[in-house]
Amino acid sequence: xxxxxxxxxxxxxxxxxxxxxxxxxxxxxxxxxxxxxxxxxxxxxxxxxxxxxxxxxxxxxxxxxxxxxxxxxxxxxxxxxxxxxxxxxxxxxxxxxxxxxxxxxxxxxxxxxxxxxxxxxxxxxxxxxxxxxxxxxxxxxxxxxxxxxxxxxxxxxxxxxxxxxxxxxxxxxxxxxxxxxxxxxxxxxxxxxxxxxxxxxxxxxxxxxxxxxxxxxxxxxxxxxxxxxxxxxxxxxxxxxxxxxxxxxxxxxxxxxxxxxxxxxxxxxxxxxxxxxxxxxxxxxxxxxxxxxxxxxxxxxxxxxxxxxxxxxxxxxxxxxxxxxxxxxxxxxxxxxxxxxxxxxxxxxxxxxxxxxxxxxxxxxxxxxxxxxxxxxxxxxxxxxxxxxxxxxxxxxxxxxxxxxxxxxxxxxxxxxxxxxxxxxxxxxxxxxxxxxxxxxxxxxxxxxxxxxxxxxxxxxxxx
Numbered sequence: 152x153x154x155x156x157x158x159x160x161x162x163x164x165x166x167x168x169x170x171x172x173x174x175x176x177x178x179x180x181x182x183x184x185x186x187x188x189x190x191x192x193x194x195x196x197x198x199x200x201x202x203x204x205x206x207x208x209x210x211x212x213x214x215x216x217x218x219x220x221x222x223x224x225x226x227x228x229x230x231x232x233x234x235x236x237x238x239x240x241x242x243x244x245x246x247x248x249x250x251x252x253x254x255x256x257x258x259x260x261x262x263x264x265x266x267x268x269x270x271x272x273x274x275x276x277x278x279x280x281x282x283x284x285x286x287x288x289x290x291x292x293x294x295x296x297x298x299x300x301x302x303x304x305x306x307x308x309x310x311x312x313x314x315x316x317x318x319x320x321x322x323x324x325x326x327x328x329x330x331x332x333x334x335x336x337x338x339x340x341x342x343x344x345x346x347x348x349x350x351x352x353x354x355x356x357x358x359x360x361x362x363x364x365x366x367x368x369x370x371x372x373x374x375x376x377x378x379x380x381x382x383x384x385x386x387x388x389x390x391x392x393x394x395x396x397x398x399x400x401x402x403x404x405x406x407x408x409x410x411x412x413x414x415x416x417x418x419x420x421x422x423x424x425x426x427x428x429x430x431x432x433x434x435x436x437x438x439x440x441x442x443x444x445x446x447x448x449x450x451x452x453x454x455x456x457x458x459x460x461x462x463x464x465x466x467x468x469x470x471x472x473x474x475x476x477x478x479x480x481x482x483x484x485x486x487x488x489x490x491x492x493x494x495x496x497x498x499x500x501x502x503x504x505x506x507x508x509x510x511x512x513x514x515x516x517x518x519x520x521x522x523x524x525x526x527x528x529x530x531x532x533x534x535x536x537x538x539x540x541x542x543x544x545x546x547x548x549x550x551x552x553x554x555x556x557x558x559x560x561x562x563x564x565x566x567x568x569x570x571x572x573x574x575x576x577x578x579x580x581x582x583x584x585x586x587x588x589x590x591x592x593x594x595x596x597x598x599x600x601x602x603x604x605x606x607x608x609x610x611x612x613x614x615x
Contacts, residue, residue, distance in 0.1 A: 174197075174445070174447060174449035174450065175196035175197050175445045175447070175449065175450055175486075176196075176197055176488065176489070177195060177197040177198070177491075177493070177494025177495075178488070178489050178490065178491050178492065178493075178494065179195075179196050179197070179445070179446075179486065179487065179488045179489065179490065180193055180194065180195070180196070180202075180252065180486075180487050180490050180491065181193075181194035181196050181443070181452050181461065181484065181485070181486050181487075182194075182228055182237060182484065182485050182487065183228075183441065183454050183461060183477045183478065183481035183482075183483070183484045184225045184226050184227060184228050184239060184240075184441075184481065184482045184483045184484075185204075185225055185459075185477060185478025185479050185480060185481050185482075185505075186224050186225055186226050186479070186480040186481070186482050187210055187211055187478075187479030187480040187505075187527065187534070188204075188210040188225075188478040188479035188480075188504055188505045189206070189207050189208030189209060189210060189214070189221060189222055189223065189224070189225045189241070190204040190205060190206050190207060190208075190225065190478040190479075190501075190504060191204065191205040191207065191225065191228075191237070191239055191250070191478075192204050192461075192477035192478045192481065192503075193205065193255065193500060194452075194461060194475055194477070195494045195495070196445060196450065196452070196463075196486070197494055198494065199463055199473035199475050200475065201475055201476060201477060201503060202495070202496070202497050202500060203255075203497045203500025203501055203502060203503075204477075204478055204500060204501050204502070204503060204504060205250060205255050205257075205499070205500060205501075206221075206501050206504065207221060207222040207225055207239065207241065207248060207257070208221025208222040208223060208225070208241075208244075209221055210479060210504060210505060210529060211529065211534060211573075211575065212529065212532065212534075212575050214243075221244075222239075222241035222243075222244045222246055222248065223241055223242075223243025223244040224241055224242045224243030224244070225239060225240075225241050225482075226240055226241060226242045226268065226269075226482045226483065227239070227240030227242070227267070227268055227269035227270060227281075227311075227482070227483045228240070228269075228441075228483040228484070228485045229269065229270045229271035229272060229279070229485070230252070230271075230272070230485055230487045231272045231276050231294070232272060232274065232275070232276045233276060234252060234487050234488060234489055234490050235251065235252055235253065235490070236249055236250065236251065236252065236258075236272075236294060237249075237250040237252050237485075237487065238250070238270055238271075238272070238279055238281075238294075240267050240268065240269060240270050240281060241267075242266045242267055242268060242284070242285075243266075244262075245262055245263055245264060245265060245266065245267060246260055246261065246262050246263070246267075247260065247261045247262075247263065247267065247270060247279065247281055247290075247292060248260050249261075249294065249297060252487060252490035252491070253490060253491060253492075254498055254499060255498055255499040255500055256499050259297035260297065261290075261292050261297045261298070261299060263281060263283060263290040263292075263299060264283040264285065264286045264288065264290060265283065265285035265286050266283070266284050266285025266286075267281050267282065267283050267284065267285075267290065268282050268283075268284040268309075268310055268311065268326065268353070269281070269282055269310065269311040269312065269354075269483065270282065270312070271312055271313055271314065272294065272314075273314050273318065273321075273336060274314045274315070274316050274317070274318040274336075275318055276294070277294075278291050278292065278293070278294070278300075279291070279292040279293075279294050280292075280303070280312050280314075280321065281312075282305075282309035282310060282311060282312050282323065283309065284308050284309060284310055284326050284327075285308075286307075287304065287305055287306060287307045287308070287309070288302040288303055288304050288305055288309070289302065289303040289305060289309060289312060289323065289334075290302060291303065291339070301339065303334065303339050303341075304341075305323060305325070305332050305341070306325060306327075306328040306330060306332070306344075307325075307327045307328055308325050308326040308327030308328055308350075309323050309324075309325055309326070309332070310323075310324045310325050310326040310351075310352050310353050310354075311323070311324050311352075311353065311354055311355055313355055313356070313357065313364070314336065315357070315361060315379060316361060317361075318336060319335070319336060319337070320333055320334065320335065320336060320342075320379070321333070321334040321336050322334075322355060322364050322377075322379075324347075324352035324353075324354070324355050324366050325350065325351075325352060326350070326351055326352065326353060327350050327351070328350055329346060329347050329348065329349055329350045330344045330345060330346055330347065331344070331345040331347055331352075331355075331364075331366065331377065332344055333345065333382055343382050345377060345382060345383070345384065346384075347366070347368070347375050347384065348368060348371065348373060348375065348387055349368035349370055349371045349373065350370070351368060351369050351370035351371075352366045352367060352368055352369070352375075353367060353369050353395065353396070354366065354367045354395065354396040354397065355367075356396075356397055356398060356399065357379070358399055358406065358423060359399055359401060359406055361379060362378065362379055362380070363376050363377060363378055363379060363385070363423075364376075364377045364379060365377075365397055365408060367390070367394045367395060367396060367397055367410070368394060369393060369394055369395060370567070372389060372390055372391050372392050372393070372394045372412075372414075373387055373388065373389055373390060373394065374387070374388055374390050374394065374397065374408075374410065374421075374427075375387050376427075385425070386425060386426065386427060388421075388426070388427045390410050390412060390419060390421075391410075391412035391414065391415050391417070391419060392412065392413075392414030392415055392521075392540075393412060393413035393414035393415075393438070394410060394411075394412055394413075395410075395411040395412070395413050395439065395440045395441070395442075396410075396411050396440060396441050396442045396483075396484075397409060397410045397411070397442065398442045398443055398444045398451055399423070399444060400444045400448040400451055400466040401448045402448060402466045402467050403467070405422070405423075406423045407420050407421065407422060407423065407430070407466065408420070408421045408422075408423060408427075409442060409444075409451050409464070409466070410442075411435075411439035411440055411441070411442050411453060412439070413438040413439055413440060413456065414438075414521070414540070415432075416434060416435055416436065416437055416438065416439065417432050417433060417434055417435060417439070418432075418433045418435055418439055418442070418451075418453055418464065419431070419432050419433075420432070420433065420466075420469055431469040433464060433469050433470065433471065434471070435453055435455065435462045435471060436455040436457075436458035436460055436462055436474065437455055437456070437457035437458045437510040437523070437525075438455060438456040438457035438458065438523075439453045439454070439455055439456070439462070440453075440454050440455070440456040440481065440482055440484075441453070441454035441481060441482055441483045441484030441485075442454070442484060443484050443485050443486040444466075444486065445486050445488075446486070446488045448466065449465070449466075449467075450463055450464065450465065450466075450472075451463070451464040451466055452464075452484055452486060453484070454477070454481035454482065454483075454484040455481065456480050456481060456482065457480070457508065457510050457523070457525045457536075458508065458510065459476065459477060459478065459479050459480065459481070459505060459507060459508050459527075460474055460475060460476045460477055460481075460507075461474070461475045461477055461481065461484065462474055463475065476503060476507065477503075478503070478504070478505060479505045479508070479527060505527070506527075506528055508525050508526060508527045509525070509526040509527075510523065510524075510525055511523065511524040511525070511526065511595060511613050512613065513595065513597060513611035513612065513613050514611065514612060514613055515610065515611055516609045516610055516611065516612055517610070518541075518610070519541045520539070520540070520541050520542050520597075520610045520611050521539075521540040521541050521611075522537065522538060522539040522540060522597060522611045523537075523538055524536065524537050524538075524595055524613070529575070531577075532575055532576055532577055533575070533576065533577065534573055534574070534575050535550075535559070535560075535573070535574045535575075536571075536572070536573045537550055537560065537562070537570075537571065537572055537573075537574070537597075538569075538570075538571045539562065539564065539569065539570045539571070539597065539611070540568065540569050541568055541569075542564050542568040542569075542570070542599075542610065543564065543568055543599070544564055544565065544566050544567065544568045545563065545564060545565070545566060546563065546564050546568075546599060547561055547562070547563050547564075547599070547600060547601050548561065548562055548563075548564065548570065548597055548598065548599055548600075548610070549561040549562075549597070549598050549599075549600065549601050550562075550574070550595065550596070550597055551595070551596045551597075551598065552594075552595055552596075553594065558598075558601065559574050559576075560572060560574045561601045594612060594613060595612065595613050596609050596611070596612045597609070597610055597611035597612070598610065
């Protein structure tokens with residue numbers, strides 16, 4: 152592919168200007184869970200610079216070795232009430248890593264059930280609850296001994312848990328069941344199940360006054376509001392294609408919700424009135440995912456899943472004011488205040504292990520098909536990640552590069568017409584360096600079926 156990394160870097164330089172803002176403290180840290188590089192990236196928010204990375208494993212495809220011992224798919228984040236401990240959930244290795252925020256050292260690891268997703272400390276800091284999304288329970292862990300002490304039965308696929316600061320109730324959303332479990336923290340018993348509109352919710356957050364929880368529905372692009380006193384749904388509204396995470400910020404005397412909408416490369420800003428109103432749309436880098444607000448609401452940090460970076464938003468202006476490169480495919484993101492003594496302390500951190508990716512948005516030949524491709528260099532080989540949406544359900548589609556007659560990969564869509572997959576290999580050899588970027592011999596084509604390429608069956612295409 153013709154100098155794609157150079158083109159992407161130049162575009163990024165033109166679009167973003169890094170700035171050193173004095174509002175967040177140099178003692179604070181922003182963390183991202185980097186799923187593909189298996190790192191935790193550590194940002195100094197006072198300068199908007201990457202301090203370094205906590206390396207929990209190797210980037211793909213090294214982890215495919217039967218002798219591999221590191222963590223796989225670093226995905227979820229949580230932190231203790233005293234901000235001294237960061238927990239990192241790796242869903243591929245079924246693990247919870249406990250990290251000392253002052254030293255960046257792993258002080259313990261707990262292995263639990265299949266495909267945990269997110270976790271958090273109870274309000275008193277005495278327990279860590281981790282949702283085991285690949286099964287049907289919450290794993291309760293002692294943060295001092297790093298031992299699992301009990302399991303709380305839920306419906307299939309718990310997606311995330313957060314605790315009301317009064318310490319009495321926990322709220323658990325699901326990735327496979329259209330219900331929210333409300334759990335009594337002391338007894339570890341479910342006291343209510345709240346019906347919601349969709350079975351796939353990856354994230355929830357409290358409003359600043361803790362009077363409501365807002366939860367995202369990634370599959371249908373909506374947000375549900377729940378009253379934390381009555382435990383009733385009080386509103387549902389549209390957010391956008393691939394609604395991921397959300398955060399709240401106070402500005403101008405009002406509270407606003409900031410929602411990452413991955414399919415639109417945007418953060419949407421909503422009022423917290425009844426009914427909710429959209430007041431701004433902020434363009435970001437590719438596929439915004441995790442989001443968190445600084446303690447003083449002066450900055451909002453957005454992880455870019457396909458951009459391997461964090462965009463920093465000034466909510467008083469609703470503008471991106473900085474762009475910080477991080478690890479590959481950042482998922483969860485948290486802001487944790489007062490964790491280090493010096494802003495430049497890089498104890499036990501490694502320099503950034505990855506390079507910037509290349510993002511390619513696919514254009515529909517006809518109909519409503521959507522898709523995008525991310526190309527990442529892994530040294531000797533490359534990874535080409537393909538995400539396809541709004542195609543025929545339960546149908547095979549194949550990906551072709553540069554008019555090759557044989558597909559580099561084939562995927563079968565699910566019942567909603569979606570598919571996702573990664574190809575790893577010497578993919579750069581399929582491109583023709585030096586060729587005209589508009590030439591038909593330098594492009595990606597997605598076709599229906601898995602037979603030899605047939606242009607009449609093309610559904611998505613992009614000339615590089």
